[in-house]
Amino acid sequence: MTTAVPRSTTAPRRGGGARRRRDLQRALHVVVGVAVLAQVYGAGAIGPVGTLIVQCLVAPVLVLSGLALWKGHRIRRMWQDRARRRA
Numbered sequence: 001m002t003t004a005v006p007r008s009t010t011a012p013r014r015g016g017g018a019r020r021r022r023d024l025q026r027a028l029h030v031v032v033g034v035a036v037l038a039q040v041y042g043a044g045a046i047g048p049v050g051t052l053i054v055q056c057l058v059a060p061v062l063v064l065s066g067l068a069l070w071k072g073h074r075i076r077r078m079w080q081d082r083a084r085r086r087a
Contacts, residue, residue, distance in 0.1 A: 022069070029065040032058050 039046055039054040046054070068075070 025065055025069050025072070029062065029069060032062040032065065036062060 035054060035058045039051060039058075
């Protein structure tokens, strides 16, 4: 006869937890926002290559991280519902 051992509440999670994910998203959002502020208020301080990087990489990341912070819970729920329907 085997008995089930209850899962410890201190066991590490694979995803790192929702709080850690939100903290990382917020930190990324702030760092990227600082890059945009430097480009806007720096008056050419970052040069043409830096401007291109901000326009093509930094700004889209800023928008996506903002959307993830704002509506991330709904997007994750929608993906989970789709996965359940397919299974």
